[in-house]
Amino acid sequence: MIEFVIPLADWVNVIFEVISFHISPVMRSLSAFLEVIIRQFEAALLWPPEAVVMILIGLIVWRLAGTRLAIFAVLGLLTTFGMQVWDETMATIALALSGTAVSLLFGVPLGILAAQNDTAEKIIRPILDFMQTLPSFVYLIPAVMFFGMGKVAALVATMIFAMPPAVRLTNLGIREVSREMVEAARAFGSSRWQTLTDVQLPLALPTIMAGINQCIMMSLAMTVIASMIGAGGLGLVVLQSMQMLDIGMGTVGGLGIVILAIILDRMTESIAKKQEASKKIN
Amino acid sequence: MNIIEVHNLTKVFGKHHEKALELLNKGFTKNQILEETGQTIAVNDVSFSVEAGESFVVMGLSGSGKSTLIRCLNRLIEPTSGSIVINGNDVTKMVQTELQDLRRKKISMVFQSFAVFPHKTVLENAAYGLKIQGLSVAEREKKAYEALELVGLKGWEASYPAQLSGGMQQRVGLARALATEPEILLMDEAFSALDPLIRKEMQNELLELQNKMNRTIVFITHDLDEALKLGDRIALMKDGDIVQIGTPEEILMSPATRYVEKFVEDVDRSRVLTAEMVMKKPTVVVMLPKDGPRVALRSMEENGISSVFAVDKERHLHGLVMAEDALQAVENNQKDLEKILQHDISTVLPDTPLKDIFALLSGKSAPLAVVNEDKKLLGVIVRGSVMAKLAEGGTFND
Numbered sequence: 001m002i003e004f005v006i007p008l009a010d011w012v013n014v015i016f017e018v019i020s021f022h023i024s025p026v027m028r029s030l031s032a033f034l035e036v037i038i039r040q041f042e043a044a045l046l047w048p049p050e051a052v053v054m055i056l057i058g059l060i061v062w063r064l065a066g067t068r069l070a071i072f073a074v075l076g077l078l079t080t081f082g083m084q085v086w087d088e089t090m091a092t093i094a095l096a097l098s099g100t101a102v103s104l105l106f107g108v109p110l111g112i113l114a115a116q117n118d119t120a121e122k123i124i125r126p127i128l129d130f131m132q133t134l135p136s137f138v139y140l141i142p143a144v145m146f147f148g149m150g151k152v153a154a155l156v157a158t159m160i161f162a163m164p165p166a167v168r169l170t171n172l173g174i175r176e177v178s179r180e181m182v183e184a185a186r187a188f189g190s191s192r193w194q195t196l197t198d199v200q201l202p203l204a205l206p207t208i209m210a211g212i213n214q215c216i217m218m219s220l221a222m223t224v225i226a227s228m229i230g231a232g233g234l235g236l237v238v239l240q241s242m243q244m245l246d247i248g249m250g251t252v253g254g255l256g257i258v259i260l261a262i263i264l265d266r267m268t269e270s271i272a273k274k275q276e277a278s279k280k281i282n
Numbered sequence: 283m284n285i286i287e288v289h290n291l292t293k294v295f296g297k298h299h300e301k302a303l304e305l306l307n308k309g310f311t312k313n314q315i316l317e318e319t320g321q322t323i324a325v326n327d328v329s330f331s332v333e334a335g336e337s338f339v340v341m342g343l344s345g346s347g348k349s350t351l352i353r354c355l356n357r358l359i360e361p362t363s364g365s366i367v368i369n370g371n372d373v374t375k376m377v378q379t380e381l382q383d384l385r386r387k388k389i390s391m392v393f394q395s396f397a398v399f400p401h402k403t404v405l406e407n408a409a410y411g412l413k414i415q416g417l418s419v420a421e422r423e424k425k426a427y428e429a430l431e432l433v434g435l436k437g438w439e440a441s442y443p444a445q446l447s448g449g450m451q452q453r454v455g456l457a458r459a460l461a462t463e464p465e466i467l468l469m470d471e472a473f474s475a476l477d478p479l480i481r482k483e484m485q486n487e488l489l490e491l492q493n494k495m496n497r498t499i500v501f502i503t504h505d506l507d508e509a510l511k512l513g514d515r516i517a518l519m520k521d522g523d524i525v526q527i528g529t530p531e532e533i534l535m536s537p538a539t540r541y542v543e544k545f546v547e548d549v550d551r552s553r554v555l556t557a558e559m560v561m562k563k564p565t566v567v568v569m570l571p572k573d574g575p576r577v578a579l580r581s582m583e584e585n586g587i588s589s590v591f592a593v594d595k596e597r598h599l600h601g602l603v604m605a606e607d608a609l610q611a612v613e614n615n616q617k618d619l620e621k622i623l624q625h626d627i628s629t630v631l632p633d634t635p636l637k638d639i640f641a642l643l644s645g646k647s648a649p650l651a652v653v654n655e656d657k658k659l660l661g662v663i664v665r666g667s668v669m670a671k672l673a674e675g676g677t678f679n680d
Contacts, residue, residue: 183358184397188411188462189386198413202401 111170169211
């Protein structure tokens with residue numbers, strides 16, 4: 001009898017061992033960089049008194065999305081404070097926002113590249129498919145292998161999960177800009193860079209904003225899963241309550257995440273809407 | 283002087299243009315080549331030249347390759363073979379930076395779909411080309427204001443294009459193209475998307491602007507009336523070939539092929555119209571012997587014309603006074619108008635058909651005098667007004 005076996009698992013393990021040995025200096029500097037980002041976010045949110053943070057967030061939301069959402073945001077944060085998960089909530093916001101920031105930092109340029117270059121798009125597209133369909137638990141393991149347990153590994157996992165929509169929608173948004181607009185820009189002697197910054201990106205902004213919105217929501221969703229590799233925050237509250245079958249605690253964690261999700265979603269949505277409105281009517 | 287010279291320009295759409303070119307040289311037709319190789323010949327071995335200050339109209343139905351042709355001129359579309367020489371420089375050989383420089387300073391373009399930027403104000407749109415040139419904000423806004431005033435959009439600077447009507451949006455497009463003060467203006471079916479009334483208005487304004495600025499204009503259209511009205515010369519395209527190039531009169535009076543003939547059939551009002559129907563009443567004349575050169579000069583200045591007919595009390599035509607002659611006479615303190623009169627002027631009878639008038643008009647800037655059998659001046663015919671009236675096709679009674 002012929003035995004047909006593809007030892008993929010073994011291969012991958014070997015490859016990872018080699019990679020992690022050779023590129024560990026790179027990984028370490030990347031890790032340090034990511035660590036700085038997330039620490040800064042956390043420090044900014046946890047260092048001032050809770051009331052100050054609440055008022056500041058309320059003001060930011062009010063400025064960007066109006067009075068109603070601002071009231072909701074302050075009340076929601078007050079609820080998390082009351083439920084005694086303030087620190088966890090702040091940690092989750094920090095992780096979600098730094099995940100978004102890093103995703104956009106890499107995702108938007110990649111999306112621009114894909115929009116400018118068909119070959120780049122052909123290469124990037126299957127990688128994005130891979131990143132999005134791969135069960136998220138699978139890349140928690142390599143993330144831990146490269147970066148160790150903790151917030152950095154969580155951030156990397158978040159990035160893998162949340163980056164694809166940023167890349168895709170940036171690419172789509174730029175490609176959707178009508179041919180006439182690009183032609184007009186070129187006819188007046190614009191360089192590619194000028195066309196991109198002055199015409200394509202501004203016109204693609206509503207679509208890119210939708211990408212940013214998705215990116216934020218997916219980062220937030222990932223914070224729960226990433227709590228298994230040391231992300232902390234509200235995800236950890238949910239995870240622990242699951243392990244201890246503590247329905248009450250689970251509800252607290254879950255509610256906290258929902259509150260954050262509503263605030264972040266409505267806020268980015270209203271920014272996108274405002275932009276579109278200002279474009280049409282002054 | 284020729285500002286644009288196009289030699290043997292060919293554009294093939296598709297990946298294997300060498301093969302298509304080879305077959306084309308062997309004399310295959312476009313359809314055969316399309317079947318054989320899947321390559322589309324959009325522009326086929328086209329040559330023409332445009333003089334500085336000329337309005338050159340390329341006319342053809344959709345699919346005739348006219349839009350491709352105009353885009354080859356500033357290389358928005360890469361020509362497959364042939365050369366395009368603008369101001370002595372071959373555009374087809376330019377590297378990217380030279381090409382950008384050409385587009386920034388020498389050639390600008392107006393589009394059928396307006397293509398104004400929706401995220402920019404009217405002012406920012408008009409200033410776009412100047413921004414790309416690298417001008418300071420103050421400088422480019424100053425020039426953009428001027429350009430907007432020129433096209434009649436003063437007061438709309440802070441609006442967004444979505445707030446404007448189609449005609450006004452195209453004015454923004456025109457202002458954007460004029461703001462850089464280009465030598466050449468490419469207009470790709472610029473007025474085709476506008477409704478007929480607005481279109482006519484824009485055509486008139488373009489003619490007026492052209493009088494003031496005297497730029498070289500390459501205008502694409504599928505509308506013969508528009509071509510006749512705007513063009514100093516017209517190139518008629520069919521299936522990627524130029525079938526005839528000529529003045530509006532030549533196109534109308536001696537069509538080169540059956541195709542052109544069919545094309546101009548509808549507009550062939552020239553055979554039914556007579557001099558009487560297109561002439562203007564001679565309101566501006568100088569009276570002999572009472573008026574002198576000084577009076578003649580002033581009346582020409584007041585009416586913005588370069589020559590004026592001289593008649594006696596019974597309105598009998600005596601001759602034509604040219605502005606330069608009158609000026610000289612005034613400078614030399616010569617009082618007698620009779621001495622500077624030109625007598626060899628073309629005159630026609632009121633019932634002369636328009637097609638005979640064309641022959642007399644073409645190539646001359648002097649007006650025609652319409653006289654009766656007694657040499658009494660009845661009317662004046664100016665070349666521009668004939669073409670305009672012919673193009674309008676409406677009532678011919680002034």
